Amino acid sequence: MTINYTILGLLESGDRSGYDLKKVMQELDFLPWSGNNNQIYKALVFLLEEGLVENRTAHRDDGPSKKIYSITQLGKETLHSWAKETQPQLPEYKKLFLAQLAFAESEAVELLETYEILLKEQLAYHEEKLKRQFGFPKRNERESYIWQMLYQNLLDSYQCELTWADKMKEGLVKFHEDKSDK
Structure with a gap:
């Protein structure tokens, strides 16, 4: 289960309480x-x-006492075995927004404009x-470099979506202009 490995990875970088784990997991998109x-x-x-x-x-x-968790040597071995043996997954492209856009007509440009606003907000937030x-x-x-590049991957994904949305919007506007010229 992915959450187990996520917890092991976070604990490898330092001991944490369950609450500390929750805060980090919520923030790291x-x-x-x-x-x-x-x-x-x-x-x-x-x-x-499992030890x-x-x-x-x-x-x-x-305040109240709290439990602090730390990774064991077996935990480290299990984490690194998983990291070495698990196949990478391709990005997920099935998005509700793409289905909306596929069946939109006159509202497609407005949908794209709203999507661009959301993307820009997320881009600024993650920057x-x-x-x-x-x-x-x-x-x-x-390790700092790896984490910087993880964030960069997220930023690049948002930027790529923003570029695509802009290109799609331009194309739809062009189709609308061509239709009105006829």
Whole structure:
């Protein structure tokens, strides 16, 4: 299950509580999971039972105690075995928006304009997150580079969609102009 490996990967860069894991997973849009509490804690119980993580209780004066999880050597071996053996997946192209656009008529240009606005907002948001290096593990330069490139992949995807939407809109406007010339 992907969430288990995501948790192992995050714990490899440092010990965290379940709440800390949730915050990071919610913010990192390139991770394939949204940060549902129940899923995190179920996964942590499984990982504990399998000996892939261990925990300790951290007592705090300013609030309730919390469990801090860390990856075990077996957890590290399992994570790296998965990373080495799992085949990469191609991007997903089945999008509701493309179906809407396929069957749109006069509203197609307006749909594209709305889509462009959403893309620009996401692009700006993720550019800011990249600038702040949110969630980056800071263990070494190689790892920081990898995380920077993960964000760049996301930015490039949004930019590519924006370029495509603009090209599609131009083509639709041209068809509308050609139709009105006749």
